[in-house]
Amino acid sequence: MSDQPSGRSPSSSFHRDTLAVREASERSQYGENSEALFLTSGFVQPSAEAAARRFAGDEEGYTYGRYGNPTVASFEQRLAALEGSEACISSASGMSAILMMCMGLLKAGDHVICSQSMFGSTIKLIGTDLAKFGVLSSFVSQTDVNAWRAAIQPSTRLLFAETPTNPLTDVCDIRALADIAHNAGALLCVDNCFATPALQRPMDFGADLVMHSGTKYLDGQGRVMAGALCASQDLVTKTFLPVLKSAGMTLSPFNAWVVLKGLETLDIRMRAQSARALGLANWLEAHPAVARIFYPGLASHPQHALAMAQQSGCGGAVLSFEVKANDSQQARARAFQVLDAMQLLSLSTNLGDTKTLVAHPASTSHGRLTEAQRQAAGVSQGLIRVAVGLEHLDDITTDLDRGLSLPGT
Known part of the structure; x- marks a missing residue:
């Protein structure tokens, strides 16, 4: 086991319906059929040397609840399987997932392009809050591919779209935006909250990242808050996990377990x-x-x-x-x-x-x-x-x- 969020190969012999029910971390020694809920903030280490290796990232193993948890890892593994991504990292809410993405990918002077019809909190976070730290942003028409292309700058690092949008249900051309981003050396993230992987898998159309508010359809019954980013193993492990460890926008094991079970009926x-x-x-x-x-x-x-x-x-x-x-x-x-x-x-x-x-x-x-x-x-x-x-x-x-x-x- 590891502090690193669970990843898996996007190729599988199973259909998504099966993955939604079966994909998870290995059972414990007790052989539980429903995935276990591990309510613990810390983990006992087998030796001082093993603890040192695990905290250094040289050996797999859980160390501290802010860094990783078996229940949380099961949720991440299952969502990655459904989205067809190499890996997934979870967070306390959808907005914290966006913040983790921006903190990992952007620095002062970098530029991000967003749809002007995105969720209001997303517009405020990127356009106002992150602007205080020198992150530049442009907001363009969701459906005008030429507007996205015209907004590209030498410092553009990220294109961020929500499709369908909240609340007007505008739909963007994911593949076209992916091409624009990649031609500029940038990444494309798609907020997939409305459609979910049950209806839409943005990575199939070239997106590099998929963002989720698990609070919505992934849970499905309005019980808990959760967020997640699906991406490559490198992005998750080398870019987002260090932010999570430092900033602590960690998903609680209980909330992870609730959303994990919600995915079964998604x-x-x-x-x-x-x-x-x-x-x-x-x-x-x-x-x-x-x-x-x-x-x-x-x-x-x-x-x-x-x-x-x-x-x-x-x-x-x-x-x-x-x-x-x-x-x-x-x-x-x-x-x-x-x-x-x-x-x-x-x-x-x-x-x-x-x-x-x-x-x-x-x-x-x-x-x-x-x-x-x-x-x-x-x-x-x-x-x-x-x-x-x-x-x-x-x-x-x-x-x-x-x-x-x-x-x-």
Whole structure:
């Protein structure tokens, strides 16, 4: 065993459905069938010499909970197998995974290009917080390949895209962005939270890194927070692990165990929830109170064909829609009216739960952005995001219709 996050060969004779259930660290001497939960902050060493070798990285073996844990390693090994990557390193949350990536890859004067329609916290972290330490950034249109190419600078080290995006479900051409990054000597990271490896494997299209918020669909029931980076063994071991050891954005063994078990049902959950999302999208598209619907599974989505090619022919489980209104003030009031009328669905900014979660991005997930940043991201005051769960579709539509059918404010 080792402090190094578990890696594995991306080639395997097993299908992903099998890997999601079976891939893990070796059983203990007790022969447990469900992977063991190791709740310990430290590990007893067999000798002083062995401890010295393990802390120096010359011998495999666990030393300290901040550096590695068998339960955490099982989660990393399983997610790497599902994404088709050589290795994986986990973290306490999705945002801490992004921070670990940036701290490992970037230094003062380096340049990173991001989609302007990414998750609000990602925009703030890279565009504002890391700027204080001299990291330069450009934010471009998610879907405009030429804009990504034009933003390349001699100091560009990283391209970071989220596909589909949160909350407008814009889809980028992963292979095209990978080519742009590699021609510039940079790396491409893809945030795969919305699609998950059940629907999309960015490395199959040339991405160098895949980032996850395990808090979302990997767990699947809204129980714990977790994050991860999937990458080459060299990047994980030589670039990200030293940051993890120093900065301590460590995933707890309990949270790792919960998400590890969540991965076992990831595929069937994603497909069932995506089917409900498509049904809801069709219903919303025909609703007289809805101005616009954003869902890659609809033929009306601008990147529908690309999404179907990259996402295994499935649109995912998240959609957004705008309510009809005359101005932004009325749009906000109308959106709030819809949210406050719900009796079944949950008003919550999380996503990826088996329960349908509904949110108003402009005042929550993107609330810390400036109005100019929100407009650039396309997040209007009338926008409502729905992360579709496993309730019956008729019950979901009935609950949303309570507010949508009310007289306008």
